[in-house]
Amino acid sequence: MSHTPLPFLSILIWTPIIVGFLMLFLDKTDARYNRFYSILTSMLMLILSLIILINFDFSKHTLQFVENKPWIENFKINYFVAIDGLSLLFILLTSIISLLILFFSLCEERSQENKFFSLFLILEGLLFGVFCSFDSILFYIFFESMLIPLFLIIGIWGGPNRIYATIKFFLYTLFGSVLMLVAIIYLSFKANSFAIFDFYNLILPLQTQIFIFIAFLIAFGIKVPMWPVHTWLPDAHVEAPTAGSVILAAVILKVGGYGMIRFLLPITTDAGMYLYEFLIPLSLIAIIYISFVALAQQDMKKLIAYSSVAHMGFVTLGIFLVFAFLDHGAKNMDIANLALQGAIIQMISHGLISAALFICIGIIYTRTKSRIINNQSGIVKVMPIFSAFMIFFLLANSGLPGTSGFVGEFLVLVASMGLNIVYAILASLTLVLAASYSLWLGKRVIFGVPSNQKIISMEEIKSIEFWTLLILLILVLIIGIKPGLIMDIMDKTSHNIIYSLARGI
Amino acid sequence: MILFQYLIPEIIIVSSACFILIIDLFLKENYKEISYYLIQASLIITIITIFERYDYFINLKPFTYNTEIFATIFKVFLLTGMVAIFHYSYNFLKYFQLYKTEYFILCLFAVTGMMIMSSAEDLLILYLGIELLSLSLYTIIGFNKKSIFSSEASVKYYVLGAISSGFLLFGISLIYGLTGTLVLTEIFDFIKNIQTDTASLDLYNVGLIFSLTFILVSLAFKFGAAPFHMWIPDVYHGALIPTTLLLSTLPKIAIFVVLIKLLSNAFSHLFVFWSEMILILSIISILVGNIIAIAQTNIKRMLAYSTIANIGFILIAISLGNQQSYQASMFYTVSYVIMTMAAFGVLLLITLDKKPIELISDLKGLNSQHPWFAFLLLIIMLSLAGIPPFIGFHAKLSIINVLIYKGYIWLAVFVVLMTVIGAYYYLKVIKVIYFDEPSGKIYLIPSYILISFNTLILIILGIFPSNLSMLSSYAIGSLF
Numbered sequence: 001m002s003h004t005p006l007p008f009l010s011i012l013i014w015t016p017i018i019v020g021f022l023m024l025f026l027d028k029t030d031a032r033y034n035r036f037y038s039i040l041t042s043m044l045m046l047i048l049s050l051i052i053l054i055n056f057d058f059s060k061h062t063l064q065f066v067e068n069k070p071w072i073e074n075f076k077i078n079y080f081v082a083i084d085g086l087s088l089l090f091i092l093l094t095s096i097i098s099l100l101i102l103f104f105s106l107c108e109e110r111s112q113e114n115k116f117f118s119l120f121l122i123l124e125g126l127l128f129g130v131f132c133s134f135d136s137i138l139f140y141i142f143f144e145s146m147l148i149p150l151f152l153i154i155g156i157w158g159g160p161n162r163i164y165a166t167i168k169f170f171l172y173t174l175f176g177s178v179l180m181l182v183a184i185i186y187l188s189f190k191a192n193s194f195a196i197f198d199f200y201n202l203i204l205p206l207q208t209q210i211f212i213f214i215a216f217l218i219a220f221g222i223k224v225p226m227w228p229v230h231t232w233l234p235d236a237h238v239e240a241p242t243a244g245s246v247i248l249a250a251v252i253l254k255v256g257g258y259g260m261i262r263f264l265l266p267i268t269t270d271a272g273m274y275l276y277e278f279l280i281p282l283s284l285i286a287i288i289y290i291s292f293v294a295l296a297q298q299d300m301k302k303l304i305a306y307s308s309v310a311h312m313g314f315v316t317l318g319i320f321l322v323f324a325f326l327d328h329g330a331k332n333m334d335i336a337n338l339a340l341q342g343a344i345i346q347m348i349s350h351g352l353i354s355a356a357l358f359i360c361i362g363i364i365y366t367r368t369k370s371r372i373i374n375n376q377s378g379i380v381k382v383m384p385i386f387s388a389f390m391i392f393f394l395l396a397n398s399g400l401p402g403t404s405g406f407v408g409e410f411l412v413l414v415a416s417m418g419l420n421i422v423y424a425i426l427a428s429l430t431l432v433l434a435a436s437y438s439l440w441l442g443k444r445v446i447f448g449v450p451s452n453q454k455i456i457s458m459e460e461i462k463s464i465e466f467w468t469l470l471i472l473l474i475l476v477l478i479i480g481i482k483p484g485l486i487m488d489i490m491d492k493t494s495h496n497i498i499y500s501l502a503r504g505i
Numbered sequence: 506m507i508l509f510q511y512l513i514p515e516i517i518i519v520s521s522a523c524f525i526l527i528i529d530l531f532l533k534e535n536y537k538e539i540s541y542y543l544i545q546a547s548l549i550i551t552i553i554t555i556f557e558r559y560d561y562f563i564n565l566k567p568f569t570y571n572t573e574i575f576a577t578i579f580k581v582f583l584l585t586g587m588v589a590i591f592h593y594s595y596n597f598l599k600y601f602q603l604y605k606t607e608y609f610i611l612c613l614f615a616v617t618g619m620m621i622m623s624s625a626e627d628l629l630i631l632y633l634g635i636e637l638l639s640l641s642l643y644t645i646i647g648f649n650k651k652s653i654f655s656s657e658a659s660v661k662y663y664v665l666g667a668i669s670s671g672f673l674l675f676g677i678s679l680i681y682g683l684t685g686t687l688v689l690t691e692i693f694d695f696i697k698n699i700q701t702d703t704a705s706l707d708l709y710n711v712g713l714i715f716s717l718t719f720i721l722v723s724l725a726f727k728f729g730a731a732p733f734h735m736w737i738p739d740v741y742h743g744a745l746i747p748t749t750l751l752l753s754t755l756p757k758i759a760i761f762v763v764l765i766k767l768l769s770n771a772f773s774h775l776f777v778f779w780s781e782m783i784l785i786l787s788i789i790s791i792l793v794g795n796i797i798a799i800a801q802t803n804i805k806r807m808l809a810y811s812t813i814a815n816i817g818f819i820l821i822a823i824s825l826g827n828q829q830s831y832q833a834s835m836f837y838t839v840s841y842v843i844m845t846m847a848a849f850g851v852l853l854l855i856t857l858d859k860k861p862i863e864l865i866s867d868l869k870g871l872n873s874q875h876p877w878f879a880f881l882l883l884i885i886m887l888s889l890a891g892i893p894p895f896i897g898f899h900a901k902l903s904i905i906n907v908l909i910y911k912g913y914i915w916l917a918v919f920v921v922l923m924t925v926i927g928a929y930y931y932l933k934v935i936k937v938i939y940f941d942e943p944s945g946k947i948y949l950i951p952s953y954i955l956i957s958f959n960t961l962i963l964i965i966l967g968i969f970p971s972n973l974s975m976l977s978s979y980a981i982g983s984l985f
Contacts, residue, residue, distance in 0.1 A: 024880065072899075074974040075906060137902070141893040148887060155940045163940050167932055174928055178921035181902070185909045185917070
């Protein structure tokens with residue numbers, strides 16, 4: 001394990017939190033300082049994460065940038081932060097998306113702006129914390145603290161029904177995570193340590209594993225969210241302000257997938273191998289049924305929210321396929337690796353595409369004050385540049401080859417083909433369904449004749465909005481054309497996860 | 506007598522209470538605050554004297570009293586807490602022109618009672634301490650003469666409290682009849698000896714359990730554990746907020762100390778019998794507290810039910826009856842007291858249209874008028890709900906930890922699910938503060954420093970909880 005002179009990860013985690021905390025006390029009359037400090041901090045964090053990326057040794061699968069100090073000695077809880085390839089990807093995603101959100105928020109006016117920016121900075125720091133923690137209690141603390149800023153963001157700046165949505169969101173996710181806490185403490189009792197890696201070596205009877213599996217599945221399944229515990233997500237998305245929706249869809253949902261890879265796969269492998277025949281249908285339902293639900297939506301944000309659930313279904317499908325391949329014996333390990341990598345790439349890609357789509361809807365909403373699809377039409381006549389962006393992202397959302405949306409889904413589909421042709425056929429329905437709800441949305445909103453005065457008077461996108469979308473577009477294209485870039489980052493890690501699992505069985 | 510130097514803290518408090526009471530008679534109305542400062546000074550002097558002389562066990566029958574480390578730690582907590590409570594209460598009472606020195610004098614007697622409770626090694630002394638506390642509380646609950654609710658609360662607490670004291674005395678007299686002693690260590694020896702002898706075991710056990718039940722019922726009443734919780738919501742509601750602040754914090758510490766002393770020492774051999782009783786009390790408390798709190802609209806009643814639920818959490822750890830679980834329950838008690846003190850401390854500084862707040866909806870739009878206080882309440886409510894990274898989370902964590910380590914996994918699941926239910930009503934307060942539009946002009950009683958510090962402790966201890974957990978393991982370790 002490499003020792004670095006500077007505690008990069010601690011700086012990465014705590015700087016945004018401390019700056020955000022201090023910004024609560026800043027004079028709220030002068031908005032420029034808030035904006036300046038928050039963008040500056042976020043930019044520094046992006047630079048820092050790039051420095052970490054440069055110094056990261058891709059040839060190793062072990063933890064890097066390790067900081068491990070005793071924290072609560074009575075319980076043997078450590079302050080254990082480190083990264084591997086998987087964490088690094090999500091750290092990059094978080095820092096890029098956070099910066100873009102803060103940047104995009106510059107073109108919106110709102111009350112209590114200092115709080116808005118400070119909550120986003122705190123949220124950014126907590127997300128870094130989640131992805132860096134390798135002590136389970138530390139992970140849990142970041143995982144749950146994350147709820148607080150988002151709860152306030154939706155509750156303060158949200159839509160008319162925000163209170164119902166935000167309390168539902170909070171209680172749903174809290175319910176999931178407390179069960180995980182019980183599972184974590186049980187595991188620590190068995191392993192006599194709270195470090196996540198010490199849980200990997202535990203040998204547990206199948207029945208115990210199933211209980212632990214269910215606890216983790218509820219925690220992360222609600223976060224992802226999986227069908228049938230997804231109902232908080234459309235509510236939260238519809239009521240959240242644009243920036244809140246973006247961070248929710250782009251990063252916070254990914255914590256669920258990340259947690260599954262970190263906890264479910266290695267700790268409760270046997271339980272997963274026992275239960276996968278029950279779990280894969282859950283993912284397929286999420287992919288197919290929720291796509292149909294998305295088709296029926298009248299509200300653009302709700303449509304994209306349901307499309308998020310469907311796309312995250314691919315992530316869970318990829319992860320559960322790994323269990324299936326493990327169950328089928330060691331010769332399938334390469335294809336299991338494919339499924340896992342597909343799931344990871346799907347998370348990153350969905351993070352970028354859904355962020356872009358929520359920003360697009362936010363742009364429409366600030367101009368027409370309506371998200372109802374039937375109230376819009378013919379936007380292309382007044383906002384051609386914006387329309388081009390939106391159509392591009394809708395195509396990416398439907399999995400067009402050449403965009404990042406294609407890569408992850410393709411890998412997961414190929415992997416599922418290796419297991420069972422029925423799964424593959426069912427999962428591939430999504431290519432049709434995603435295309436139909438995405439393109440139909442585009443047809444109704446972008447094309448046609450402007451139907452009312454509000455649309456005719458819409459202004460073309462401002463430069464801030466343009467650059468935000470352009471950066472996302474470039475990232476989506478790069479990953480679509482050269483997915484090897486992110487595969488390189490996590491290749492060793494995913495390889496290591498799969499092969500240590502294969503050795504375990 | 507030389508032994509009495511170990512009683513100096515108690516002597517200082519009682520004598521300064523009498524002294525200040527007399528001085529106060531001669532002070533003009535404008536100078537009454539001098540007596541307040543004298544009271545605070547006497548408390549601080551007492552804290553210093555405690556540090557100077559501790560670790561002594563007075564065994565002078567019938568006066569058995571200890572000033573060992575366990576009692577000392579709690580006495581320091583009690584007195585420091587009292588200083589903070591006096592500070593909050595003083596601002597409140599002065600603002601509403603209710604200030605009377607007698608109020609604080611009665612509180613001084615109450616704190617003396619609690620100090621006696623934490624030091625007593627003899628059931629009779631213990632009883633005297635509890636009565637001194639209760640008698641002072643009866644009076645200060647009825648302090649607000651103009652309010653009908655205040656009188657109701659006082660009478661209710663008095664009648665029920667007297668009955669429960671009767672239970673306690675009855676249990677103590679039974680113990681005396683069976684064992685021939687009131688000293689805790691001798692009771693311990695007696696029970697230990699009869700365990701070896703089957704014949705006397707049958708003879709004595711029924712009687713011992715019978716008397717222990719009476720004592721536990723009485724203590725559960727004073728603690729506020731369901732199903733002996735009926736007085737809590739009414740008394741919290743009826744009393745002035747400073748009184749509620751006092752009621753909901755320090756006496757809980759004192760009763761906790763008494764429970765730990767009785768259960769871990771004197772009656773530790775009857776573990777199998779009392780652990781089930783306490784477990785049932787705790788489960789009922791957690792259920793009743795968390796579920797009924799959801800329906801409350803009055804903030805004091807809501808916090809009253811939240812107290813009941815928290816008492817349940819403390820008891821659930823005590824019921825496991827080993828050193829780690831006592832540590833966890835002490836950690837929980839201390840953090841609960843700090844959180845509740847901060848909660849009522851903030852609430853009593855907030856006034857709506859120049860009246861003390863009553864309903865949760867009175868806090869509407871606090872954020873838009875006083876963002877700092879809204880932020881403090883946000884932290885306090887999240888901490889009470891057990892959301893990390895605040896101290897309330899670590900308290901709940903330590904309880905769940907001992908439950909799982911003892912193998913009570915389903916109980917741990919029950920506890921965490923109840924935490925989720927509990928989170929709902931705390932979130933409702935946050936919702937009112939942050940998301941609702943203001944309904945009236947909220948004025949603050951200007952006193953920011955101590956309450957801000959009190960709240961910051963919740964964050965600091967939340968990020969660095971190991972000091973508090975070390976302290977509780979040290980304190981509990983000294984008993985074994």
